[in-house]
Amino acid sequence: MEIFLRHRTGIAFYYSPHFDENVVVCNSYEDGKWGEEEIYELSPIEIGEPLQVTIFCSCHGYEVFVNGRQTHTYSHPYANLEEIDVLDIRQFTVNALNQEPPFINPVVPFSCMLKGGLQDGMIIVCGQVLPNADRFNVNLQHGSDVVVLQVNPRYQMLWVGPAYVVHNTQQNGKWGWDERKYETSFPRGQMFSLQILVTKESYKVTSTLLFYTCQWETLLGVQAPYSIRNVDRICVVGMVELSLVTFHYLAPNHAALPGCLTVPYKTIIHGGLQPGKSIIIQEVIIPQAKRVVFSLRHRTGIAFDYSLCFDENVVVCNSYEDGKWGNEEQSGLKLFERGKNFQVTICCSPDNYEVFVNGKPTHTYSHLFTNLEEIDVLEVSGDVQLGFVQS
Numbered sequence: 001m002e003i004f005l006r007h008r009t010g011i012a013f014y015y016s017p018h019f020d021e022n023v024v025v026c027n028s029y030e031d032g033k034w035g036e037e038e039i040y041e042l043s044p045i046e047i048g049e050p051l052q053v054t055i056f057c058s059c060h061g062y063e064v065f066v067n068g069r070q071t072h073t074y075s076h077p078y079a080n081l082e083e084i085d086v087l088d089i090r091q092f093t094v095n096a097l098n099q100e101p102p103f104i105n106p107v108v109p110f111s112c113m114l115k116g117g118l119q120d121g122m123i124i125v126c127g128q129v130l131p132n133a134d135r136f137n138v139n140l141q142h143g144s145d146v147v148v149l150q151v152n153p154r155y156q157m158l159w160v161g162p163a164y165v166v167h168n169t170q171q172n173g174k175w176g177w178d179e180r181k182y183e184t185s186f187p188r189g190q191m192f193s194l195q196i197l198v199t200k201e202s203y204k205v206t207s208t209l210l211f212y213t214c215q216w217e218t219l220l221g222v223q224a225p226y227s228i229r230n231v232d233r234i235c236v237v238g239m240v241e242l243s244l245v246t247f248h249y250l251a252p253n254h255a256a257l258p259g260c261l262t263v264p265y266k267t268i269i270h271g272g273l274q275p276g277k278s279i280i281i282q283e284v285i286i287p288q289a290k291r292v293v294f295s296l297r298h299r300t301g302i303a304f305d306y307s308l309c310f311d312e313n314v315v316v317c318n319s320y321e322d323g324k325w326g327n328e329e330q331s332g333l334k335l336f337e338r339g340k341n342f343q344v345t346i347c348c349s350p351d352n353y354e355v356f357v358n359g360k361p362t363h364t365y366s367h368l369f370t371n372l373e374e375i376d377v378l379e380v381s382g383d384v385q386l387g388f389v390q391s
Helices: none
Strands: 002-007 008-020 021-029 038-041 053-057 061-066 070-075 086-088 110-111 122-131 136-143 145-154 163-169 179-181 191-198 202-207 212-219 233-238 240-250 266-270 278-285 290-300 301-309 314-321 329-332 341-348 354-357 362-368 379-380 384-390
Touching: 002 053, 008 053, 008 070, 008 212, 021 070, 021 202, 038 070, 053 384, 110 240, 145 191, 163 362, 191 341, 191 384, 202 362, 233 240, 240 278, 240 341, 266 384, 290 341, 301 362, 314 362, 329 362, 379 384
Parallel strands: none
Antiparallel strands: 002 008, 002 086, 008 021, 021 038, 053 061, 061 070, 110 233, 122 191, 122 240, 136 145, 136 233, 145 163, 163 179, 191 202, 202 212, 266 379, 278 341, 278 384, 290 301, 290 379, 301 314, 314 329, 341 354, 354 362
């Protein structure tokens, strides 16, 4: 078992029982190197016995209690306590996130086969409704004949009457009863993010436009044998442009929705990064913005630091390893403007990070830290208001 109290570029306190050696090791990692180990007896920690570890932060150090008994005291090597912002516990082997490759800027109509059928998890569809749209569909299907779930935004002609969203199912050539929602966040001409949380019992559909969110739940309307495991494709048709379609399976819902997003914002990337994983961020840059920063962090550094510098009109990409910053890679701000909303997608490939802004490729940054599964924190800071984050 390993316990880490981490800050942005290091480990303020490391606590690890070593059962083979019958000792507990305490240490810290600062400026690119480990400090001197402090070694204590393992007692009263025993294999197979209940364990409660309490770490109390005092003015002078960390006081460790095991099952209510004080066992260790470790002085603060890192004095900026307010910057220690991540608790990391490594104890069990966690199955990696099973994720289909993301589709960037796919052409509409779009159709994708789902290997092994649909699993518990989340489907994310991002794009922009065309200005003259009358409707578009997002379908979860079994073959071409059975629609297990249809999400269907519809618009009145000539801008008369409210837009609404229809949910429905189709089986044996017949549609079921429309389930209509008049609270829609799919306005014509606007970007949107549609999230479908899939469970065995229902689909929970969330649509986000900046800070306006609709959420509703629909029970499975198609009876067995057409369960979620029989859904074998997703289709998108109609008057819409897509920027991203991605799938996240066998993991909790890690989408952070409006109302809980304060800046600076930090979130754990469960299972760490891996090739094929994508991170989606929707934001509004404040009109007086000077700087906005996205950071992908691991235990001892920053694997990817993506910084928008508005006064200098540049984007800076860099990494922080072994206690020092690397060589900056600079390019123009391009699609970023003060006071405007945008969607940033960071896709992790085997060799690099690919950054898309509003669906358009803007930057590529090679992996300098290659243990991708150890990159487990996303941080957003600066002069920005967050609308939606999916990590």
